[in-house]
Amino acid sequence: MQTAITVFLDGMTYASYLFIVSVGLTIVFGVMKILNVAHGGFYAWGAYSAAYAIGLAAELGFPDWFAFILIGLSSMFVGIVLGVLVERLILRKLYEHEEVIVILATFGLFLVLEDFILLVFGVNPYFAYQPMVFLGSVEMGGIFRDVYSLTLLGLAAFVAFACWYVLNCTKWGKILSTVIYDREISLAIGIDVKAVFVWTFVVGTMLGALGGAYIAPTISVAPGIGIDIIVLSFAVVVIGGMGSIPGALIGALMVGNLRAIAVHKFPEFELFVIFAVMAAVLMVRPEGLFAPAKIRRI
Amino acid sequence: MNKLVFKNSLKMLTVGAFVSLSALASPPLAADSFKVAVVSFLTGPAAGPFGVPGRNGAELVIDAINAGSMPAPYESAGFGGLQLEAIFADESGGNAKQVAEYRNLVEKQEVDAVLGYISSGSCMSVAPVAEELQTLTIMSVCGTPRLFEDSDWNYTFRTQAHAVGDSVAAALYIRDQLDDVKKYNGINQNYAWGQDSWKFFDIAMQQLIPETQAADNPQFPKLFSGQYGTEISTILLDDSDLVHSSFWDGDIEALVLQASVRGFFDKKKFISVAGASAVDNLGKRFPAGTVIGTRGEFGILVREQEGELNEWFINAYRERYGVYPLESSYQYAQSVLALKASMDKSVADNGTTPEKDQIISAMTGLNFTSLAGDVSFALGEGHQAVHPVGYGITAWNDEKDEPTVVDVKVYPAHCILPPPGQLSEDWLAAGMPGSDC
Numbered sequence: 001m002q003t004a005i006t007v008f009l010d011g012m013t014y015a016s017y018l019f020i021v022s023v024g025l026t027i028v029f030g031v032m033k034i035l036n037v038a039h040g041g042f043y044a045w046g047a048y049s050a051a052y053a054i055g056l057a058a059e060l061g062f063p064d065w066f067a068f069i070l071i072g073l074s075s076m077f078v079g080i081v082l083g084v085l086v087e088r089l090i091l092r093k094l095y096e097h098e099e100v101i102v103i104l105a106t107f108g109l110f111l112v113l114e115d116f117i118l119l120v121f122g123v124n125p126y127f128a129y130q131p132m133v134f135l136g137s138v139e140m141g142g143i144f145r146d147v148y149s150l151t152l153l154g155l156a157a158f159v160a161f162a163c164w165y166v167l168n169c170t171k172w173g174k175i176l177s178t179v180i181y182d183r184e185i186s187l188a189i190g191i192d193v194k195a196v197f198v199w200t201f202v203v204g205t206m207l208g209a210l211g212g213a214y215i216a217p218t219i220s221v222a223p224g225i226g227i228d229i230i231v232l233s234f235a236v237v238v239i240g241g242m243g244s245i246p247g248a249l250i251g252a253l254m255v256g257n258l259r260a261i262a263v264h265k266f267p268e269f270e271l272f273v274i275f276a277v278m279a280a281v282l283m284v285r286p287e288g289l290f291a292p293a294k295i296r297r298i
Numbered sequence: 299m300n301k302l303v304f305k306n307s308l309k310m311l312t313v314g315a316f317v318s319l320s321a322l323a324s325p326p327l328a329a330d331s332f333k334v335a336v337v338s339f340l341t342g343p344a345a346g347p348f349g350v351p352g353r354n355g356a357e358l359v360i361d362a363i364n365a366g367s368m369p370a371p372y373e374s375a376g377f378g379g380l381q382l383e384a385i386f387a388d389e390s391g392g393n394a395k396q397v398a399e400y401r402n403l404v405e406k407q408e409v410d411a412v413l414g415y416i417s418s419g420s421c422m423s424v425a426p427v428a429e430e431l432q433t434l435t436i437m438s439v440c441g442t443p444r445l446f447e448d449s450d451w452n453y454t455f456r457t458q459a460h461a462v463g464d465s466v467a468a469a470l471y472i473r474d475q476l477d478d479v480k481k482y483n484g485i486n487q488n489y490a491w492g493q494d495s496w497k498f499f500d501i502a503m504q505q506l507i508p509e510t511q512a513a514d515n516p517q518f519p520k521l522f523s524g525q526y527g528t529e530i531s532t533i534l535l536d537d538s539d540l541v542h543s544s545f546w547d548g549d550i551e552a553l554v555l556q557a558s559v560r561g562f563f564d565k566k567k568f569i570s571v572a573g574a575s576a577v578d579n580l581g582k583r584f585p586a587g588t589v590i591g592t593r594g595e596f597g598i599l600v601r602e603q604e605g606e607l608n609e610w611f612i613n614a615y616r617e618r619y620g621v622y623p624l625e626s627s628y629q630y631a632q633s634v635l636a637l638k639a640s641m642d643k644s645v646a647d648n649g650t651t652p653e654k655d656q657i658i659s660a661m662t663g664l665n666f667t668s669l670a671g672d673v674s675f676a677l678g679e680g681h682q683a684v685h686p687v688g689y690g691i692t693a694w695n696d697e698k699d700e701p702t703v704v705d706v707k708v709y710p711a712h713c714i715l716p717p718p719g720q721l722s723e724d725w726l727a728a729g730m731p732g733s734d735c
Contacts, residue, residue, distance in 0.1 A: 010528040123345035129555050137559050143534040146559040219524045220548035224343040263528040267517050
């Protein structure tokens with residue numbers, strides 16, 4: 001029982017982390033049909049901005065809880081600045097080009113963002129452990145767990161709910177759904193598709209940055225942290241179906257929980273299990289579990 | 299007409315700029331200089347804790363030797379009378395890129411020797427190319443014993459003792475210094491270094507402390523994964539009382555941060571084979587009481603050690619870079635010292651400006667003085683160095699308000715490494731004959 005509780009909590013924590021970092025990727029793909037490799041760069045910029053701000057706040061004597069506000073502000077700052085700049089200066093010029101060109105462009109952008117991090121922050125690691133230490137630990141299932149990681153579950157639930165609410169209960173969600181289904185008809189009925197794209201990309205960037213900013217207190221924020229996350233995010237998004245938010249949620253839950261079982265019972269299969277799940281899903285449903293229905297033009 | 303003049307001027311300007319840039323990119327080698335490429339991680343997650351400190355260690359010692367400002371026995375200026383011209387290259391990008399970069403350094407930039415490499419993957423990939431291009435190559439950090447146990451190399455040397463020494467010294471330290479270890483587990487990165495480190499540690503523990511038992515679920519998370527919550531839970535749930543880790547770079551820092559909050563270090567003794575950079579980086583957040591190694595007499599382990607060379611290195615490094623030299627700073631400096639000692643020996647033996655073959659001949663089987671101890675090219679037909687390896691326990695120095703290491707024990711090379719001609723695994727399996735520590 002003790003092991004079962006631990007495996008469940010480990011799996012849910014990791015799944016929450018995966019969902020937060022991959023939901024932005026799937027939103028951007030769903031609306032804009034862009035496979036955004038630069039998402040890893042936004043994650044890294046979120047982590048660096050938060051770590052820098054939290055470190056500075058600690059030096060200036062701000063209380064540890066203030067770090068949570070800084071995490072939110074860092075994500076918004078990175079999302080708005082990078083999101084708008086990238087959409088306006090790069091992506092807007094590529095919408096009419098083939099998907100492969102856009103992927104290459106975002107890959108190039110990812111490399112630029114990585115190098116820009118070196119230029120701004122250098123190679124030495126940044127630490128922002130204050131909020132994790134502030135929240136401390138709690139005994140669950142016979143072992144201590146850090147409360148900060150458990151708050152990931154709450155954050156993931158909040159992000160999932162916010163996405164569902166915006167898409168299903170607001171005018172903005174209806175506009176998004178229309179653009180997702182048909183860009184040309186959306187234009188014809190007067191939707192400002194360009195504005196929709198900008199806002200979508202800013203939200204996607206913000207979510208990527210939020211993933212990095214929220215994880216920053218638990219890691220050593222060092223060059224290269226965005227590389228692995230892009231691979232993991234792709235795996236989750238592909239399993240769930242490109243462009244599907246429920247798909248990203250289910251994909252994250254599957255990968256997170258199966259990985260936790262593997263680590264506890266068959267540690268040598270930890271890495272294998274993530275991609276085994278992806279391969280298995282793709283064999284049965286090549287478009288992923290929850291890929292949005294596609295209109296077939298006759 | 300004006301357009302034509304402008305076009306021609308532009309052409310001439312472009313050609314002129316190209317020629318100037320080419321000249322800048324490949325300056326003509328002065329007859330009294332020796333050009334060396336120093337390769338380390340300058341970008342990516344390994345740059346901060348390993349690559350840049352390594353590069354700085356090499357740069358500091360090269361400049362000091364060129365200027366003749368190092369203490370004895372390296373007080374003579376230059377390398378066999380030659381000034382060493384260093385160029386610095388990035389090790390990031392994977393093995394295929396390193397092979398291409400190595401060819402570029404040798405064939406286009408025309409370096410006389412290549413020095414460095416942190417990853418075992420880089421070393422294994424580059425050694426055959428060094429042989430093909432017949433270029434003197436001195437490996438500084440990588441640990442896999444396979445480099446000289448699977449093949450013999452004529453042009454490749456390694457100044458860092460291989461991973462078996464780190465693992466056996468770790469087991470010896472546990473036997474000598476820690477009481478009540480009954481069961482041990484491990485968390486190591488899932489690639490050659492992590493797998494080898496755990497394998498050799500496990501065999502050494504069974505040979506040296508046979509009453510201990512290994513856990514049946516050692517953890518091997520992906521390199522640079524950064525999230526270790528599940529692995530920490532798994533180890534917290536088992537009844538092991540000691541945890542072995544060969545984590546390095548940002549991974550050791552993330553592991554320590556995540557595990558500390560969960561009381562991991564209150565429940566388990568922890569031995570870190572190569573995580574000493576985290577002791578400095580995390581300061582008071584790094585748990586006191588951790589057994590820490592630096593893969594030799596390097597870094598924080600010898601920070602309080604007396605000796606003219608060591609004290610000079612620490613002071614000069616702090617003065618120039620503003621921080622203490624780390625493990626890799628020593629490892630890279632050690633490679634430079636091996637080159638200096640060989641080139642000086644070559645001049646003494648031959649009486650002429652050192653040629654490549656003469657340097658290789660002088661380096662083969664060489665004994666030389668490093669910053670905090672002696673090194674000998676005793677294995678791999680005289681190409682693989684051996685040296686003592688030490689461990690100590692982390693503590694906080696209130697007086698200096700900085701981390702320190704206490705209860706340091708250093709194990710001589712013959713106790714922790716196989717004798718010449720014997721494979722590491724065979725030597726370990728045979729009960730480490732000749733190891734009398």
